Amino acid sequence: MTTDLSDYVASREAILDQVRRILRDTMKLKIEPQAIDPDAPLFGTGLGMDSVDAVELVIQLDTVFGLQLSGSPEAFLKIRSVNTIVDAIMEMTDES
Amino acid sequence: MSREDEYRAIRHSAALSRMDHVGLLRLMGDEVMEAVDAVCSGDLWVRDSRMLQTLILDDRGQPLADVYVCPDDDACFLLVEGITSEELSALLARHVDPELDAELEDLRPDHELLSVHGPYAWEVLSKWLTPDIIGLPYLSFYRFDRGICFRAGKTGEYGYDLMLRSADAEEVRGELLELVTSLDGAEVSLEALDLCALENGFFSVRHGSVEGLTPMELQLQWRVSTRKRFPGVAAMEQRRARGIGRRLTHFVARDEVKSGDVLRGPEAPVGEVMTAAFSPGVGGVVGTALLDISVAHPGIDEFFASDRDPASPIWTVSSPMLLNRSLLVDPRRHTYATRDGETDPPLWQGSLP
Numbered sequence: 001m002t003t004d005l006s007d008y009v010a011s012r013e014a015i016l017d018q019v020r021r022i023l024r025d026t027m028k029l030k031i032e033p034q035a036i037d038p039d040a041p042l043f044g045t046g047l048g049m050d051s052v053d054a055v056e057l058v059i060q061l062d063t064v065f066g067l068q069l070s071g072s073p074e075a076f077l078k079i080r081s082v083n084t085i086v087d088a089i090m091e092m093t094d095e096s
Numbered sequence: 097m098s099r100e101d102e103y104r105a106i107r108h109s110a111a112l113s114r115m116d117h118v119g120l121l122r123l124m125g126d127e128v129m130e131a132v133d134a135v136c137s138g139d140l141w142v143r144d145s146r147m148l149q150t151l152i153l154d155d156r157g158q159p160l161a162d163v164y165v166c167p168d169d170d171a172c173f174l175l176v177e178g179i180t181s182e183e184l185s186a187l188l189a190r191h192v193d194p195e196l197d198a199e200l201e202d203l204r205p206d207h208e209l210l211s212v213h214g215p216y217a218w219e220v221l222s223k224w225l226t227p228d229i230i231g232l233p234y235l236s237f238y239r240f241d242r243g244i245c246f247r248a249g250k251t252g253e254y255g256y257d258l259m260l261r262s263a264d265a266e267e268v269r270g271e272l273l274e275l276v277t278s279l280d281g282a283e284v285s286l287e288a289l290d291l292c293a294l295e296n297g298f299f300s301v302r303h304g305s306v307e308g309l310t311p312m313e314l315q316l317q318w319r320v321s322t323r324k325r326f327p328g329v330a331a332m333e334q335r336r337a338r339g340i341g342r343r344l345t346h347f348v349a350r351d352e353v354k355s356g357d358v359l360r361g362p363e364a365p366v367g368e369v370m371t372a373a374f375s376p377g378v379g380g381v382v383g384t385a386l387l388d389i390s391v392a393h394p395g396i397d398e399f400f401a402s403d404r405d406p407a408s409p410i411w412t413v414s415s416p417m418l419l420n421r422s423l424l425v426d427p428r429r430h431t432y433a434t435r436d437g438e439t440d441p442p443l444w445q446g447s448l449p
Contacts (some may be wrong), residue, residue: 005398012393031322037315039297039415044234045149046318057216081380083394
């Protein structure tokens with residue numbers, strides 16, 4: 001693995017791990033964080049989050065990462081799966 | 097009707113399709129949920145008139161069937177893809193206590209399933225059935241005089257599956273097709289639905305081979321209980337204890353990539369393509385690859401399909417890939433006739449290699 005790829009994966013996995021823990025705690029899931037698949041849908045099917053969970057998740061993402069999501073549909077698109085959340089955090093980090 | 101036209105109907109307006117590939121079954125009796133629980137891998141926390149997606153696994157922990165469980169008083173409807181009603185009956189006979197009060201009925205001879213998908217599918221159903229259908233929550237169902245309307249779908253758009261008596265199905269199909277075409281929609285094939293499922297990251301028993309793969313590699317752990325016994329549970333427990341070496345990851349490519357193509361990184365092979373198809377929405381190929389767990393992440397632009405000449409680069413991406421219209425269309429404010437730029441941004445917000 002090249003250094004750049006190795007660094008990218010390490011950075012991504014660190015954020016992924018944190019987001020999984022936030023989801024587990026937000027939804028009070030009694031599973032290991034690793035059991036939350038990165039591409040599992042968060043709403044509807046998948047983890048089956050509801051609007052209350054979403055509010056709590058948005059607060060946690062702001063508190064832990066400084067990721068600010070408005071109530072717009074576009075903002076909702078950033079929290080469709082664990083991976084889309086990680087994308088948004090990495091994008092924010094790259095921009096700052 | 098070209099595949100692109102079918103795709104456009106699903107992604108931009110409304111699409112009608114026959115769901116002949118879906119098994120329609122009903123379990124009846126006082127202990128139907130215990131019987132379903134014995135064969136399905138997920139925790140069946142689902143109320144009457146709601147639907148739950150789960151799997152049936154084989155003894156090696158590999159998915160045999162993709163199942164919607166739909167409890168309804170002392171019955172439970174099962175919408176099943178991947179196995180026949182005879183195969184499901186055999187599984188129930190093998191895994192369910194014969195003393196349980198649960199009798200399986202194959203509804204197929206007397207019933208058919210039609211579906212309407214698309215960002216304006218709700219508009220079709222509100223005209224054909226009732227305006228109240230707009231309030232039907234995702235993964236729930238509604239009885240009406242000619243059958244049952246299931247709000248489901250695996251395209252990322254609004255989706256409704258209508259279970260109808262066979263005697264009514266052809267007439268209803270004509271009525272729905274008229275409404276669908278009035279919105280510039282069309283009747284679409286299973287292949288078009290499968291492409292949309294692939295773009296939105298829905299599991300399909302028809303997407304590539306699952307040989308050797310459990311829900312852990314397939315990112316379907318949310319459909320597998322850690323609390324109960326079910327067919328394949330021993331294999332799942334072993335896989336959990338051992339960990340996985342590969343994981344399903346989505347990708348896009350500009351050029352042709354096919355199932356089975358070897359994927360290489362800068363230094364070594366990293367996996368292989370499972371499923372790939374041209375996506376009109378993306379303007380390139382979308383697919384899934386089974387990648388080494390060390391690199392099974394989105395956002396990587398260093399891999400290429402080495403079987404191609406020249407080698408075809410791929411970029412790994414997060415799922416779902418598309419900005420589905422159905423996320424932006426609000427039935428309280430929009431109609432197909434009054435759609436505007438607010439509801440019609442590009443489906444694909446990314447770029448291609």
